[in-house]
Amino acid sequence: MSKxxxxxxxxxxHSRRGFLSGGFRGAMLFFFGMVTGFFTGKVRAERTxxxxxxFKCVFCTNCATECVLEPSAVRCVQxxxxxxxxxxxxxxFDPQPINLDTGxxxxxxxxxxxxxxxLEDPYYEYTIDEELCIxxxxxxxxxxxxxxxxxxxxxxxxxxxxxxxxxxxxxxxGQAFVRVPAGDPYLLKTRETAG
Amino acid sequence: MRExxxxxxxxxxxxxxxxxxxxxxxxxxxxxxxxxxxxxxxxNAYGVMRFPPxxxxxxxxxxxxxxxxxxxxxxxxxxxxxxxxxxxxxAHLVLWRRSRKWVFVLMLFSLAYFGFYRKGCIxxxxxxxxxxLAVFDGGYAxxxxxxxxFLLPLVFALFFGRVFCGAVCPxxxxxxxxxxxxxxxxxxxxxxxxxVPFLYLGAAVLFAATGSAFIICExxxxxxxxxxxxxxxxxxxxxxxxxxxxxxxxxxxxxxxPYGAVLRVLSYFSRWKVELSPNECLQCQIxxxxxxxxxxxxxxxxxxxxxxxxxxxxVIQHVIVTLVIGASLAVIGGGLATEFSKVHPTVSLAExxxxxxxxxxxxxxxxxxxxxxxGRTTDELYAEAxxxxxxxxxxxxxxxxxxxxxxxxxxxIPAFRQRRSVYDPSPxxxxxxxxxxxxxxxxxxxxxRNRSLCPKVDSTSPKNSATVK
Numbered sequence: 001m002s003k004x005x006x007x008x009x010x011x012x013x014h015s016r017r018g019f020l021s022g023g024f025r026g027a028m029l030f031f032f033g034m035v036t037g038f039f040t041g042k043v044r045a046e047r048t049x050x051x052x053x054x055f056k057c058v059f060c061t062n063c064a065t066e067c068v069l070e071p072s073a074v075r076c077v078q079x080x081x082x083x084x085x086x087x088x089x090x091x092x093f094d095p096q097p098i099n100l101d102t103g104x105x106x107x108x109x110x111x112x113x114x115x116x117x118x119l120e121d122p123y124y125e126y127t128i129d130e131e132l133c134i135x136x137x138x139x140x141x142x143x144x145x146x147x148x149x150x151x152x153x154x155x156x157x158x159x160x161x162x163x164x165x166x167x168x169x170x171x172x173x174g175q176a177f178v179r180v181p182a183g184d185p186y187l188l189k190t191r192e193t194a195g
Numbered sequence: 196m197r198e199x200x201x202x203x204x205x206x207x208x209x210x211x212x213x214x215x216x217x218x219x220x221x222x223x224x225x226x227x228x229x230x231x232x233x234x235x236x237x238x239n240a241y242g243v244m245r246f247p248p249x250x251x252x253x254x255x256x257x258x259x260x261x262x263x264x265x266x267x268x269x270x271x272x273x274x275x276x277x278x279x280x281x282x283x284x285x286a287h288l289v290l291w292r293r294s295r296k297w298v299f300v301l302m303l304f305s306l307a308y309f310g311f312y313r314k315g316c317i318x319x320x321x322x323x324x325x326x327x328l329a330v331f332d333g334g335y336a337x338x339x340x341x342x343x344x345f346l347l348p349l350v351f352a353l354f355f356g357r358v359f360c361g362a363v364c365p366x367x368x369x370x371x372x373x374x375x376x377x378x379x380x381x382x383x384x385x386x387x388x389x390x391v392p393f394l395y396l397g398a399a400v401l402f403a404a405t406g407s408a409f410i411i412c413e414x415x416x417x418x419x420x421x422x423x424x425x426x427x428x429x430x431x432x433x434x435x436x437x438x439x440x441x442x443x444x445x446x447x448x449x450x451x452x453p454y455g456a457v458l459r460v461l462s463y464f465s466r467w468k469v470e471l472s473p474n475e476c477l478q479c480q481i482x483x484x485x486x487x488x489x490x491x492x493x494x495x496x497x498x499x500x501x502x503x504x505x506x507x508x509x510v511i512q513h514v515i516v517t518l519v520i521g522a523s524l525a526v527i528g529g530g531l532a533t534e535f536s537k538v539h540p541t542v543s544l545a546e547x548x549x550x551x552x553x554x555x556x557x558x559x560x561x562x563x564x565x566x567x568x569x570g571r572t573t574d575e576l577y578a579e580a581x582x583x584x585x586x587x588x589x590x591x592x593x594x595x596x597x598x599x600x601x602x603x604x605x606x607x608i609p610a611f612r613q614r615r616s617v618y619d620p621s622p623x624x625x626x627x628x629x630x631x632x633x634x635x636x637x638x639x640x641x642x643x644r645n646r647s648l649c650p651k652v653d654s655t656s657p658k659n660s661a662t663v664k
Binding site: 017021022024025028029032035036039047048049056058060068069070077078079080081082084085086119120123125127130146147148156157158159160161162163164165167170173174175182183185186188191 | 244245246247248249251252253255257258259260261262263264265266268271314316317318321322324325326329336337338339340341342346349350353354408409412413418419422424425426429461463464465466540560561562564565568613
């Protein structure tokens with residue numbers, strides 16, 4: 001083959017390099033097909049999202065500080081079915097209150113996000129104003145240690161951006177963060193699971 | 196109700212608390228005493244129902260706890276569809292329409308959608324880790340969207356080059372948008388720094404595969420902008436990269452991005468590439484000046500062509516050097532594995548617990564206290580940590596070998612470049628931004644000629660030629 005013919009061939013893409021490149025392309029496509037095939041059994045069409053297992057939570061306050069969002073996507077929820085409706089709520093009052101009233105200095109919540117409403121003696125309802133909550137878990141600790149544990153932290157999915165790696169999960173000392181199916185994204189306590 | 200004796204005790208003391216609760220004005224000190232009494236058995240007390248459900252007489256209706264839904268699956272499929280559409284569009288605009296303007300518009304759309312609307316999650320760069328974790332950890336279910344975000348840009352790169360980088364990746368887009376005063380990076384420095392993404396890729400796969408950390412996501416510089424919220428460190432990193440990006444074109448893409456490393460390899464073999472006018476190159480060097488990413492370099496001519504024997508000898512030398520570097524780095528990698536493994540939470544916890552057992556630490560951390568509450572034995576924890584550490588030793592060796600091979604191959608490249616007589620973008624380094632189309636005189640002439648064939652848009656052609664700087 002003369003030099004001119006060879007160069008003409010190269011221009012048309014009939015070079016050795018062109019052939020190898022085409023072969024590589026084919027091989028890679030085959031490989032990607034294999035990868036897809038390998039994962040078809042494993043892929044779950046349903047995504048997973050992050051959630052906190054309330055039984056593993058150790059109230060370390062990382063949820064308030066480590067989340068990429070400010071304020072955190074983790075908020076405290078009040079799960080009414082297990083609440084004791086205590087008059088003296090250890091999730092509401094500071095351990096050493098000056099008076100047992102709704103004064104800010106007597107509350108354990110740093111942002112005053114818990115609303116205390118009298119229902120009937122001796123029951124009081126506690127509701128969380130989620131927009132004020134910062135997920136610091138102070139009330140969770142109080143309720144868990146002396147009450148029923150109806151206050152617990154949950155990732156709120158209207159706020160969570162579902163990071164590929166949750167920044168709180170990385171620093172969670174209780175390793176309480178788990179991936180749960182997006183269709184059923186909350187891990188709520190019940191009286192049965194709790195005790 | 197838990198029935199063990201321990202929790203019964205707590206239940207009783209809780210009962211005491213309950214009755215005293217009902218007495219108005221309990222003294223704080225009394226409460227403190229209660230606290231002290233309770234502290235000892237508290238460790239197993241999580242989730243104990245101390246108080247029965249109240250019996251309301253006033254007809255009080257219990258509110259329900261709200262549970263806002265997670266993002267729907269439909270929107271996930273939409274993301275995949277938008278990605279596929281954006282990639283196809285990018286390929287069309289870069290390779291056939293050859294229009295920098297429209298590539299830029301698509302790039303801004305991607306920045307808005309994948310960046311600010313999707314807040315940088317999900318992204319192809321991070322999906323490497325999901326795939327790596329799914330390969331090595333059978334228990335991890337890979338989301339379909341992560342698999343698609345990983346595969347689609349790679350398949351496109353095989354055919355159309357790095358069109359993903361040019362117009363679809365939000366991280367590239369934010370850097371491209373701030374590039375105002377591009378400076379040239381010396382080709383040798385560019386070549387050396389372009390090795391870093393491969394090393395980053397290897398490290399990211401190791402940490403993801405062992406389930407330790409997703410370092411690409413952790414050190415993603417721009418995600419704080421996309422979320423408009425983030426820690427001080429993340430913001431500083433992002434601002435740093437953007438300030439650097441004003442002068443150095445796309446520093447993250449060229450010198451760090453691990454996904455870019457994969458794309459760089461694949462796009463070398465791409466079917467269609469960004470080409471200027473190879474048959475009528477004027478050797479004017481304008482395109483070389485115009486490319487802010489150092490992807491267009493001067494023609495390669497060998498003054499003294501090597502004989503086949505010389506060439507063969509040089510190949511053998513390079514292969515030997517590569518193998519030696521690979522082997523030595525593999526040994527080093529295996530040796531450093533113990534240090535690397537501390538990134539894994541279980542290993543660091545085991546180290547801490549072991550330290551406490553040996554009396555090296557007086558206090559406990561939240562993590563070690565939480566571990567002791569679970570009631571698992573330390574031996575179980577140590578065994579688990581040792582398994583992970585041995586995985587790290589294997590992984591560290593592979594990582595070292597990979598580093599060595601990458602470094603060796605990168606050293607080989609300058610010696611084995613293809614002869615080239617014209618100015619043309621290198622398919623591996625070209626980020627498909629389309630800037631050079633606006634500068635190549637032959638390309639502009641071609642556009643003008645095409646326009647004049649079509650009288651409708653003829654009026655715009657003088658304006659177009661005025662944009663030539």
